[in-house]
Amino acid sequence: KTNQQWGGRFNEPTDAFVQRFTASIQFDQRLYRHDIQGSIAHATMLETAGVLTTEERDAIIAGLNEVQADIESGKQEWSIPLEDVHMNVESALTGKIGITGKKLHTGRSRNDQVATDIRLWLRDEIDAISRELTRLQQGMIGLAENEADTIMPGFTHLQTAQPVTFGHHLLAWNEMLERDFGRLQDCRKRLNQSPLGAAALAGTTYPIDRELTASLLGFEQPTRNSLDSVSDRDFAIEFCAFASLLLTHMSRMSEELILWTSAQFNFIDLPDRFCTGSSIMPQKKNPDVPELVRGKTGRVTGHLISLLTLMKSQPLAYNKDNQEDKEPLFDTVDTVKDCLRAFADMIPAIEAKKDSMLEAAKRGFSTATDLADYLVRQGVAFRDAHEIVGKSVAYGIQQGKDLSEMSLEELQQFSDTIAADVFEVLTLEGSVAARDHIGGTAPNQVRAAAKTALQRVAER
Numbered sequence: 494k495t496n497q498q499w500g501g502r503f504n505e506p507t508d509a510f511v512q513r514f515t516a517s518i519q520f521d522q523r524l525y526r527h528d529i530q531g532s533i534a535h536a537t538m539l540e541t542a543g544v545l546t547t548e549e550r551d552a553i554i555a556g557l558n559e560v561q562a563d564i565e566s567g568k569q570e571w572s573i574p575l576e577d578v579h580m581n582v583e584s585a586l587t588g589k590i591g592i593t594g595k596k597l598h599t600g601r602s603r604n605d606q607v608a609t610d611i612r613l614w615l616r617d618e619i620d621a622i623s624r625e626l627t628r629l630q631q632g633m634i635g636l637a638e639n640e641a642d643t644i645m646p647g648f649t650h651l652q653t654a655q656p657v658t659f660g661h662h663l664l665a666w667n668e669m670l671e672r673d674f675g676r677l678q679d680c681r682k683r684l685n686q687s688p689l690g691a692a693a694l695a696g697t698t699y700p701i702d703r704e705l706t707a708s709l710l711g712f713e714q715p716t717r718n719s720l721d722s723v724s725d726r727d728f729a730i731e732f733c734a735f736a737s738l739l740l741t742h743m744s745r746m747s748e749e750l751i752l753w754t755s756a757q758f759n760f761i762d763l764p765d766r767f768c769t770g771s772s773i774m775p776q777k778k779n780p781d782v783p784e785l786v787r788g789k790t791g792r793v794t795g796h797l798i799s800l801l802t803l804m805k806s807q808p809l810a811y812n813k814d815n816q817e818d819k820e821p822l823f824d825t826v827d828t829v830k831d832c833l834r835a836f837a838d839m840i841p842a843i844e845a846k847k848d849s850m851l852e853a854a855k856r857g858f859s860t861a862t863d864l865a866d867y868l869v870r871q872g873v874a875f876r877d878a879h880e881i882v883g884k885s886v887a888y889g890i891q892q893g894k895d896l897s898e899m900s901l902e903e904l905q906q907f908s909d910t911i912a913a914d915v916f917e918v919l920t921l922e923g924s925v926a927a928r929d930h931i932g933g934t935a936p937n938q939v940r941a942a943a944k945t946a947l948q949r950v951a952e953r
């Protein structure tokens with residue numbers, strides 16, 4: 494005989510190693526608050542269904558609140574033989590209120606209980622992450638507004654392409670985050686249904702009211718199928734998919750920040766408080782924060798793959814495999830929150846080195862397309878214009894001159910349609926200002942886009 498809560502049919506105690514191997518209390522204790530929240534809703538419902546008396550319900554709720562206080566003041570001792578947070582809490586409750594505590598699990602199973610707990614816990618975390626993501630976006634858009642006139646080279650293939658404004662670049666980042674925010678809200682919507690009442694897998698014979706527990710817990714409605722309810726972990730996978738894509742975006746941003754802080758680019762400075770030094774090279778200031786965010790992308794994407802692999806061959810309904818959902822999910826939430834916090838603090842503190850950005854934009858013949866467009870406006874066919882400008886660039890490389898630094902006579906060697914007004918389009922300011930349409934890099938467009946982006950975020 495064993496002293497386990499389910500020990501009735503067993504003839505010998507569980508092997509000590511197996512107890513430890515099968516236990517989840519080491520990591521699922523962090524679900525305690527949501528476990529108790531779910532139990533209070535369940536007990537409340539059992540009373541209205543006539544399964545518990547009013548006195549029993551009140552004793553259970555008071556006892557659960559005491560257990561929660563014990564946990565929060567560090568008095569609760571978690572027990573491995575009690576396997577998980579659900580049985581630890583139930584046992585602590587029974588320790589406090591006696592035999593009535595043993596009635597709490599009526600019409601319920603740990604299978605619907607754990608599914609409910611994770612959904613409640615993740616819903617709170619999603620809301621916290623939404624707030625932090627919003628704070629990051631606000632800081633990013635604010636910086637974009639300030640840098641609407643700051644000219645830098647835009648790249649394709651990491652080769653100088655055309656001038657853009659730094660504000661425009663930052664708003665491109667914000668678009669990635671805006672989509673991530675939308676994906677997170679989609680995930681929350683599908684998550685927000687109550688599995689409670691599915692019991693082990695088939696439902697229960699008690700006259701339970703699933704609508705009531707769903708609404709007590711702030712869920713939109715009960716889930717529709719009891720088998721699916723205890724086996725579904727889509728919400729965890731969807732969350733990790735959101736997180737992987739968010740981190741992929743933040744990793745791309747990190748990569749650019751790291752490049753830009755290098756002496757070779759020299760586009761930005763990160764404040765000292767976000768950087769670290771070298772133990773051997775006294776001159777070093779390393780961009781550790783973006784490097785770590787880039788690195789943590791690997792672990793978050795790994796967790797997504799873990800969960801997909803965890804689920805891929807499971808028959809219906811609940812299997813113990815599902816206990817393995819927690820650590821990847823918990824670590825994903827922790828990692829995303831840390832990365833968002835680091836970025837939300839750091840991004841608004843970026844200092845643009847405007848002169849250096851401008852110099853770089855000049856160096857790469859970034860207004861070559863503007864010259865071709867100018868020739869087209871003079872009646873030259875685009876392919877011929879392309880050829881003419883290509884020759885001008887080759888001359889510039891040879892002479893060490895940007896297009897805007899050549900004299901009119903020098904430019905006219907390549908086409909006699911070029912007139913003095915060409916210099917208006919060859920300047921970097923003229924080039925960005927000319928891209929004046931929705932989604933373009935013209936400073937007034939960037940300012941308008943930043944304004945509507947801030948409004949969108951404020952209306953959430």
Ligand code: ARG
Nearest residue numbers: 517577603604607813815816
């Ligand atoms: N600790 C378990 C988990 O995390 C709770 C559910 C256990 N259910 C069961 N039938 N063994 O999934």
